[in-house]
Amino acid sequence: MPDQDAYVDQLADQLCTRHTALVATLETDLGTHRQRLAIVVRFIHNPAIAHDIRAGLARDLQLPEPTQ
Numbered sequence: 001m002p003d004q005d006a007y008v009d010q011l012a013d014q015l016c017t018r019h020t021a022l023v024a025t026l027e028t029d030l031g032t033h034r035q036r037l038a039i040v041v042r043f044i045h046n047p048a049i050a051h052d053i054r055a056g057l058a059r060d061l062q063l064p065e066p067t068q
Contacts, residue, residue, distance in 0.1 A: 043057070051068055
């Protein structure tokens with residue numbers, strides 16, 4: 001699908017050049033999301049917390065469950 005790929009690339013270039021503030025905001029939001037996800041993953045894999053709590057949270061968030 002070279003035509004579709006070229007079209008997507010063109011749209012991405014337009015977004016980056018015309019809406020740089022929007023792209024910067026999205027990058028900031030993505031960074032915040034990654035930090036929060038890292039905190040949740042550390043919690044899920046913390047053996048000091050009861051396994052059933054960690055496994056339940058992982059299931060609720062559709063993340064891999066911790067091993068015992």
